[in-house]
Amino acid sequence: MIEPILTTRDLSKSFGGLVAVNNVTLDFAPGRVHAIIGPNGAGKTTLINLLSGDLPPSGGSITFKGRNITRLPAFEISRIGLGRSYQKTNIFPQFTCFQNCWLGAQSRLETSMKFFRPAAAYAEVHARAERALDLCGLTHRRDLPPAQISHGEQRQLEIGMMLATEPEVFLLDEPLAGMGPQESEAVVRLLNDLARDHTLILIEHDMDAVFAVADLLTVMVDGRVLATGTPEEIRSNAEVQDAYLGSGEGKA
Amino acid sequence: MDLTTFLIQTLNGVQYGFLLFLVASGLTLIFGIMGIINLAHGAFYMLGAYIVYWLMGYTDNLLVAVLLGLPIMLAVGYLIERFAISYLYNRDHLYQVLLTYGLILIFNELQKIFWGTDFYSVPVPSLLGGSVPLTETQVYPVYRLFISLICMAIAAGMYVLIGRTRLGMMIRAGASNREMAQVLGINIGRVFAIVFSLGAALAAFAGMVGAPISSVYPGMGDQILIISFVVVVIGGIGSVKGAFVGAMLIGLVDTFGQVLLPDFASVVVYAVMALVLLWRPQGLFGKA
Amino acid sequence: MSLKTPVTIFLLIAVAGLAAFPHFSDEFYLEFFTHLMVMGIFAMSLDLLIGYTGLVSFGHAAFFGLAGYLLAIVTPQDEAVALWLSLPVCLAGAALAALVIGWFSVRTSGIYFIMITLAFAQMLFYYFNENEALGGSDGIFIFSKPFVGFGDWQIIDLANPTTVYYFVLASLVVCYLLLTVMLRAPFGQVIQAIRANEHRTRALGYDTQRYKLVAFVIAGTMAGFAGYLEAVSTGIVSPGHLHWHNSGLVMMHVILGGMGTLYGPILGAFILGLLHDQVQEVTEHWHLVQGVFVIFVVLFLPRGIAGLVGRLFGRARDLDTEETRVADDDEHKVGAEPNGERTK
Numbered sequence: 001m002i003e004p005i006l007t008t009r010d011l012s013k014s015f016g017g018l019v020a021v022n023n024v025t026l027d028f029a030p031g032r033v034h035a036i037i038g039p040n041g042a043g044k045t046t047l048i049n050l051l052s053g054d055l056p057p058s059g060g061s062i063t064f065k066g067r068n069i070t071r072l073p074a075f076e077i078s079r080i081g082l083g084r085s086y087q088k089t090n091i092f093p094q095f096t097c098f099q100n101c102w103l104g105a106q107s108r109l110e111t112s113m114k115f116f117r118p119a120a121a122y123a124e125v126h127a128r129a130e131r132a133l134d135l136c137g138l139t140h141r142r143d144l145p146p147a148q149i150s151h152g153e154q155r156q157l158e159i160g161m162m163l164a165t166e167p168e169v170f171l172l173d174e175p176l177a178g179m180g181p182q183e184s185e186a187v188v189r190l191l192n193d194l195a196r197d198h199t200l201i202l203i204e205h206d207m208d209a210v211f212a213v214a215d216l217l218t219v220m221v222d223g224r225v226l227a228t229g230t231p232e233e234i235r236s237n238a239e240v241q242d243a244y245l246g247s248g249e250g251k252a
Numbered sequence: 253m254d255l256t257t258f259l260i261q262t263l264n265g266v267q268y269g270f271l272l273f274l275v276a277s278g279l280t281l282i283f284g285i286m287g288i289i290n291l292a293h294g295a296f297y298m299l300g301a302y303i304v305y306w307l308m309g310y311t312d313n314l315l316v317a318v319l320l321g322l323p324i325m326l327a328v329g330y331l332i333e334r335f336a337i338s339y340l341y342n343r344d345h346l347y348q349v350l351l352t353y354g355l356i357l358i359f360n361e362l363q364k365i366f367w368g369t370d371f372y373s374v375p376v377p378s379l380l381g382g383s384v385p386l387t388e389t390q391v392y393p394v395y396r397l398f399i400s401l402i403c404m405a406i407a408a409g410m411y412v413l414i415g416r417t418r419l420g421m422m423i424r425a426g427a428s429n430r431e432m433a434q435v436l437g438i439n440i441g442r443v444f445a446i447v448f449s450l451g452a453a454l455a456a457f458a459g460m461v462g463a464p465i466s467s468v469y470p471g472m473g474d475q476i477l478i479i480s481f482v483v484v485v486i487g488g489i490g491s492v493k494g495a496f497v498g499a500m501l502i503g504l505v506d507t508f509g510q511v512l513l514p515d516f517a518s519v520v521v522y523a524v525m526a527l528v529l530l531w532r533p534q535g536l537f538g539k540a
Numbered sequence: 541m542s543l544k545t546p547v548t549i550f551l552l553i554a555v556a557g558l559a560a561f562p563h564f565s566d567e568f569y570l571e572f573f574t575h576l577m578v579m580g581i582f583a584m585s586l587d588l589l590i591g592y593t594g595l596v597s598f599g600h601a602a603f604f605g606l607a608g609y610l611l612a613i614v615t616p617q618d619e620a621v622a623l624w625l626s627l628p629v630c631l632a633g634a635a636l637a638a639l640v641i642g643w644f645s646v647r648t649s650g651i652y653f654i655m656i657t658l659a660f661a662q663m664l665f666y667y668f669n670e671n672e673a674l675g676g677s678d679g680i681f682i683f684s685k686p687f688v689g690f691g692d693w694q695i696i697d698l699a700n701p702t703t704v705y706y707f708v709l710a711s712l713v714v715c716y717l718l719l720t721v722m723l724r725a726p727f728g729q730v731i732q733a734i735r736a737n738e739h740r741t742r743a744l745g746y747d748t749q750r751y752k753l754v755a756f757v758i759a760g761t762m763a764g765f766a767g768y769l770e771a772v773s774t775g776i777v778s779p780g781h782l783h784w785h786n787s788g789l790v791m792m793h794v795i796l797g798g799m800g801t802l803y804g805p806i807l808g809a810f811i812l813g814l815l816h817d818q819v820q821e822v823t824e825h826w827h828l829v830q831g832v833f834v835i836f837v838v839l840f841l842p843r844g845i846a847g848l849v850g851r852l853f854g855r856a857r858d859l860d861t862e863e864t865r866v867a868d869d870d871e872h873k874v875g876a877e878p879n880g881e882r883t884k
Contacts, residue, residue, distance in 0.1 A: 052743065078745035090743075092736045103733050107745035112726040113754065119726045165744060289651045339839060345651055346596045350795055351838040353788045357831030365825065478662045478784070481655040489651055518670055522663035526644060529656065533647050 005030040005199055006051070006082070006169055011060035013046050020046040022223035023060065028169070033191070033200040035210045038220035044203045045087060047220070048171050051201070052084040053077040064169075078107065083167030085158045087174040087203070091146050097157055098133055098142045104164030105129040129164055135193075136160030137186055152183035159187070169199040176206045188212055211235075219243070256390045261507050267396045269503025270403030274458035275476055276483040276495040277410065278451025284490025285423055286444050288337055289345055291352040293455055294477025295359035300325055300456025301463040301472060302363060305372050314377045318460045322453055329452025333445050341444075360470070369470050374463040399461050406454070407496065414492065423447060479506075482521055486528045488538025497536055546853070551803055558709055562702050570701050571773065576813045577708045578770045581715050583793035583805030585762035588719060590791070591799030592728070593755045594735030598654045598787050599641065599661025600763050603634040605782030607764030608771035609668055610634075612680045620684035623698075627686070627768060634764020635757050637664070642756035646749055649738075658784055669779040679778025682771055704773045711769060712806070715762060719802055722758075731755050792834050798846025807845055 004027035013021040021043045028034050036044050049055040051062060053074035061070045069077060078084075092100050105128035106112055106119065120126070133139055136156045141149050146157060159175055175191070176184050184206065191213050194200060204210045210217070210231075217234040219226040221243050227234060234240055279293045303324060307317035336355060340348045376395045383391035414420040422443050425433040434440055459472070466472070483502050487494025502521050509520035528536065558577070562570055582604055589595040607630040614629055615621045645656045669677050685698035696703050722728050730751050733741045742748045771777045780786065789812075797808025812830075819829050841848060 054743065073742075073747075075742045075745050075747050078743060084743060086740075086743075090737065090740045092733060092740065094736060095733075103729065103741070104744050106726055106729060109726060112730045112746065112751070114726045115722045115728075116725055118721075118724045119729045120724070122726070161740075161744065283651060289654060336835065344596075345654060346590065346791075346795070347838045347842060349596065349598060349654060350791060351835050353791075354831040354834035354838070357827045357834070361825050361827040361831065365828075474784075478659060482659050485652065485655050485659065489655075518666035519663050522659055525656075525659060529644050529648075534652075 002029050004028055005065055006201070007063045008047075008051070009061045009063070011047070011050060011062060012058050013043075013050055013055060014058050019223050021050060021057075024220075024223075024225055025060075026218060026225065026228070028199060028201055029216070030199050031195075031197070032215040033195045033202060033213050034216045034218065035202045035204060035214035036218045036220060037204065037207075037210060038226075041222075042220040043223040044220055045173055046223075048084065048173050048201070048203060051077075052082060052171050054084075078165060078167075081168040082171060083162040083165045083169070084171035085162045085173060085175060087177055089146075089151075089154045089158050091154065091157055091161065093146050096143045096145055097138050097149065097160070098129060100146070100157055101129040101132045101136075101160050101164040102126075104132065104161040107165055128166065132160045132164035135163050135190065137190070150183075152179040155179055156183070156187065159190070163194075167198075169201065170194065172200060172202045172204075174203050174205060176204060176209055184209065256387050257511075259386060260390065260392060261511055262504070263392060263396065263400070265504035265507035266500065267400045267403075267503070268507055269500040270400050270407070271458045271462050272476070272480060272483055272503055273407060273496050273499035274403060275455045276480040276487070276499050277407075277492050278454045279480050280484045280487065280490055280492060280495045281423075281447055282451050283484070285447050286337075286341065288340060288448075289348050289352070290337070290448075290451075291349060291477065292332065292355040292359065293451070293480065294473035294475070295356050296325065296329065296452045296455040296473075297459040297476045298363065298473030299328065299359065300459030301374075301466075301468045302367055302459075303456070304460040304463050305374050305468045306367075308374055314374070314460075314464070318457070321460055322457065325456035326449045326453045328456075329449035330445055332452070333448040337448060338441075338444070356473070359473070363470060372468040374468060376464040395464060399465070402461065406457075410492065419443075419446065479521065482525045484535075486525055486535055488532075488535030490539075491535070491537035494535055494537030547803060555709075555713060559706075562705055567701060570705055572813070572817065574701070574705045574708050574773045575770070576810050577705075577712045577806075578766050578773065579790065579793060579809035579813065580806035581708075581712055581769065582763055582766035583790050583797070583809045584715060584719060584802055585759045585766065586790050587794045587799055587802065587805045588731075588755060588759045588762070590794055591801070591804075592723065592735060593731040593752060594738070595646070595752060595756065596654050597645075597657040597756070597759075598784065598791065599657035599659075600759070600790055601782050601784065601786035602641070602661035602664045603638055603760040603763040604767035604770070604786065604790075605668065605777065605779070606637050606664060607631065607634045607767040608777035608781055609674060609680070611686070611768055611771045612674070612682050612777050615682050615684060615686075617683065620687040623686040623688045627765075630768045631761050631764050634767070635761040638757045638760025638764075639753070642753045642760070646752040646756060658787070661782060661787060662784055665779055665782040665784070668782060675778075677779055679776055679780070682775050682777065685772055685775070698772055701773075708769050708773065711765070715765070716802055716806075719762075723802075727751070727754070792830075792837075794844075795842075796834075796837050796844050798844030798849075801846040804844055804846040811845070 006028040008024055008026050011021060011024045012019065024047060036047065038044055046055065050057050053072055053076070057070060061068060063069065064080065064082065069080070092103065095103070102125065105125045106122070108128065109122070109125065133142060136159050138153060138156055138160060141153060146154050149157070155175065155178060159172070162170060175187055179187065188209050191200060191202070195213065202214065214231060216228065217231055218228040219234060219240050226243060227237050227240050229237065275293065275297055279290060282288050282290050282293070300321060303321040304314070304317045307320050308314065311317050311320070332355065336351060340351060380395040380398050382394045384394060384397065385391050414423060422433065422438045425436060425438060479502060483495060483498040486501060487496070487498030501524065505524050506517070506521050510517040513520060532538070558573070561573060565573070586597065586600045589597050610630040610633045611626055614626050641657065641660045644660070645653050648656060668674055674680050687694065688698060689695045696707065698704055698707065723732070730741065730746055733746070734748050734751060738748050767781060770781070793808035793812055794805045795808070796812055797806065798804030815833070816826055816830070819826050823829070837844070843850070
């Protein structure tokens with residue numbers, strides 16, 4: 001068995017009395033696409049928020065490449081190589097698409113506490129931002145502000161900003177949400193490309209896309225892990241069908 | 253410091269704390285419920301004091317002056333909410349600060365135009381003019397005790413109003429979830445107008461009953477505003493309970509500070525604020 | 541960016557005009573314009589916080605006044621102190637105060653930030669107001685202007701109002717250029733990102749608290765520089781320099797001129813200052829006019845004169861995106877709240 005790159009042990013998060021994530025223990029193998037599926041309210045986004053440091057866990061631990069990162073703040077987690085994208089588009093509305101990617105790319109500088117040399121003079125940042133923009137397919141929208149591109153393109157930009165930070169592990173929260181079929185196809189292609197040399201952890205409701213890209217699936221219900229396995233195993237798992245696929249939530 | 257001095261200073265501190273609570277509770281409610289930072293809140297305190305001074309010229313009776321003055325201040329609060337504050341909902345705090353700061357400038361200047369820059373005193377009502385003997389040589393004025401009592405009654409009244417009445421329910425609903433409140437058919441606009449007017453009247457009331465002790469002077473509104481900010485920051489923004497604890501703390505710290513550390517009296521309260529913030533950046537009762 | 545060229549031309553003309561001004565002016569207006577330029581530096585420094593980092597500080601006057609008092613403290617009764625010595629001391633004092641106040645306040649946001657900066661500034665105000673050794677509420681005179689030179693050789697004479705005028709004008713230009721450079725550098729990009737969407741900036745790997753603190757210290761230091769110049773040019777420091785009405789005034793300059801532009805705050809300082817000068821001739825109730833004026837600006841000119849100029853030049857599009865930004869900001873504030881715990 002390959003050493004997992006990211007693991008959680010008994011990870012929990014409760015908001016007041018509500019337990020959103022309940023003792024989740026998972027191993028994420030490097031270089032795999034690991035999708036997390038489940039009905040709304042299953043705790044998937046909360047799990048991603050715990051992994052990315054957006055929320056502090058109530059219990060349990062997270063380990064990244066052998067290092068305990070449970071209490072690390074979000075910016076540290078991003079700096080050590082876990083990038084994330086948001087389900088609700090979370091970009092810089094008054095900057096251009098390129099500037100959005102630029103900010104992601106600049107964050108990989110040793111420090112941005114630099115006060116004199118113009119940002120534009122940092123060639124490696126420039127190159128990284130251009131590459132990210134190209135990968136997410138927005139080169140033709142380079143100098144437009146997000147308000148002037150389509151909703152689907154804003155979703156692509158959301159991914160582009162994460163690409164610009166050049167993470168090892170991508171945490172993707174519903175990357176296809178609100179996209180048209182053509183845009184979806186392009187993003188699925190991008191995910192497949194990325195999957196070749198990165199680890200992807202993915203929440204997605206679009207089952208066709210999930211089965212097209214995922215190597216492994218984890219089904220979450222009510223904050224707990226119901227099952228983990230290959231797409232075939234999950235498809236034939238009676239419990240899963242009962243709890244999830246059968247409930248009509250899995251809009252195919 | 254002997255025991256009697258200690259007792260007198262404690263009573264003074266509590267009494268000052270109660271007055272601060274009247275101002276700070278309105279400030280914190282207006283923020284908690286309406287999302288508005290109201291710099292003009294201190295101006296209401298000042299207006300209350302000046303209105304009572306002005307009315308005393310006609311009636312010579314503090315009770316009558318207060319009873320006549322309160323409706324005036326409710327109306328002032330209502331008009332300010334309608335014609336100025338209501339444009340600020342959902343706008344950046346920056347603009348709230350600036351507009352209410354503009355109101356301060358206007359109120360302060362109007363005060364100068366009507367009443368000049370002199371200090372005025374308001375007589376303590378004769379009925380409450382006496383003193384309670386503490387020891388053979390030390391006495392404590394009845395009027396100060398009276399202020400504490402009446403403020404205590406108001407604090408209790410607020411507790412009942414917010415916790416037990418329909419209006420209080422609407423206020424709480426509006427504070428926790430504006431949209432939900434609207435779905436429930438609560439007229440948020442009216443709740444806001446009521447909260448703001450009541451807050452203005454509370455601050456003015458503090459100025460009115462405090463006038464015989466503190467005298468009436470230009471700039472009194474600015475001073476109480478900033479101390480009230482300290483109270484609200486310590487207590488946690490939006491929390492009435494926090495405002496109460498913060499007001500008592502600052503009332504006592506300020507009073508004892510002037511006795512024990514006269515050179516640093518005005519700085520001590522801010523040091524206390526810094527300490528509280530070190531410990532709990534969101535204030536004692538603020539939500540994390 | 542279509543505005544860039546006209547603005548540059550306007551600024552060059554303005555600087556040329558200011559440079560020529562002493563030849564046409566009497567001493568009163570010379571000193572008045574010196575004061576306005578000082579306020580321009582002060583307002584620019586606040587704009588770095590309000591307009592670029594998104595930090596609404598209501599205690600900026602603290603640093604302005606503190607540096608002035610430090611100059612008064614280091615200047616002996618009957619002797620001048622070297623500029624090379626006094627300026628670094630005063631700037632370091634302002635920077636240190638900004639570091640301490642900033643350390644407490646950048647951990648909070650929104651209304652807390654406003655109240656805490658205001659409260660700490662008032663603390664310093666009361667300290668100087670009641671310190672009889674420093675003149676109490678009357679303030680303190682600085683009898684000898686800082687000496688600019690080496691040994692017996694004096695380069696410029698700061699006791700001469702015209703020299704001070706040009707010294708301040710040069711300072712204004714240097715501050716403007718320094719800020720321009722800084723805002724284009726990586727640091728400037730990060731603080732502007734923080735203003736746009738702090739949550740996302742943090743998620744991209746920036747320690748936003750640290751960047752905010754550094755911005756706060758830089759702005760405080762520059763405000764201290766303005767306060768130093770004010771003390772040098774007027775020869776007096778009073779608690780009024782630290783008073784929150786001074787913080788309110790400089791905030792008005794920023795908004796009136798147009799936050800998020802560097803020339804806007806300078807423009808705001810000049811317009812409000814000249815208006816004050818004119819209104820004073822007619823009525824003694826300047827504050828009434830000022831109050832009505834600021835309410836008018838908030839209600840009808842929230843982007844200030846720079847925003848108005850932008851609209852006239854047909855940049856309506858940019859203004860639209862500005863508006864979406866404000867709406868988005870609020871959402872993120874709500875969304876970002878759970879992180880508060882983690883970033884302490």
